Amino acid sequence: MSVFKSVSQSTKGQKTQQQHQLVDENNIPIIDIVSKMNQWERYIGTMFADDSRRHSWSxxxxxxxxxxxxxxxxxxxxxxxxxxxxxxxxxxxxxLKLIQDEH
Structure with missing residues (x-):
């Protein structure tokens, strides 16, 4: 039996968990927490600076x-x-989880 077939059968039906990394504007992974917080702050700033994304909420x-x-x-x-x-x-x-951690 080939190695591929053996691994395929032994892992059949198992889902792999995807890992997501936060990256900067140049697609370089951000590792330290301070840089991550700064990147999120920049991202939120751009999200709310764009007038085309605003909605009127009652x-x-x-x-x-x-x-x-x-x-x-x-x-x-x-x-x-x-x-x-x-x-x-x-x-x-x-x-929301980041905001919760700060308060």
């Missing part, structure tokens, strides 16, 4: 249901999976 308070507690938000953020697309507000979960 933030009227609804009186339906109890108020949202901070503990509920923290719990939801801890369970949220990274690497998913942004929600309707355009904010990725990675950004």
């Amino acid at each position: 933030l009227e308070q609804e009186d339906e249901g109890p108020p949202i507690l901070k503990d509920e938000v923290v719990k939801a953020l801890s369970k949220a999976k990274v690497g998913k697309s942004a929600g309707p507000d355009g904010i990725h979960i990675e950004i």
Whole structure:
């Protein structure tokens, strides 16, 4: 039996987990945390500087249901999976988790 066939059969049905790296403008991986934070800050700055991406949101308070507690938000953020697309507000979960870590 060939090595390829043996490995193929032994790993059949197993999914590999993708690893994503944060890269700079020149596609060079960013390793240290300070550089990562600076890159995210630049990215967010460009996201909100672009007027074509702005949406008009109506933030009227609804009186339906109890108020949202901070503990509920923290719990939801801890369970949220990274690497998913942004929600309707355009904010990725990675950004929300970084903000949570600072507070």
